[in-house]
Amino acid sequence: SQLTATKAGRHVVREKGTYLILRELHRWEREPDVLAACEKLIQVLIGDEPGPGMENLLEVDVPEEVEQELQRLDREEEEERWRREREEQRQEARGSTPCPEEPSR
Numbered sequence: 812s813q814l815t816a817t818k819a820g821r822h823v824v825r826e827k828g829t830y831l832i833l834r835e836l837h838r839w840e841r842e843p844d845v846l847a848a849c850e851k852l853i854q855v856l857i858g859d860e861p862g863p864g865m866e867n868l869l870e871v872d873v874p875e876e877v878e879q880e881l882q883r884l885d886r887e888e889e890e891e892r893w894r895r896e897r898e899e900q901r902q903e904a905r906g907s908t909p910c911p912e913e914p915s916r
Contacts, residue, residue, distance in 0.1 A: 815855045818866040830856045843892040 814820040830853065837849045865871050873881075 816867055816869045818860065825856055843896050847892060
């Protein structure tokens with residue numbers, strides 16, 4: 812995230828074809844935290860450049876209410892990722908156990 816904080820850094824990351832690599836990573840990655848980071852970086856890379864005075868995103872003043880709202884959304888996103896992961900684990904556990912109608916091998 813430090814590298815994409817500045818306009819010059821974002822330009823270098825885009826120029827190196829990072830988006831294509833991230834897109835492929837996103838197709839097969841299963842780790843929720845890695846997927847989330849990948850999605851956020853992709854949004855930075857494909858999004859519009861911030862306006863004048865926002866070239867360095869680390870120096871932008873974010874109003875407290877906006878920061879709180881973003882933190883709330885991050886928490887909700889994390890909770891949803893956790894729920895999906897738990898559901899996938901349950902489904903995998905069910906899929907790995909033979910059905911009673913199926914003979915064991």
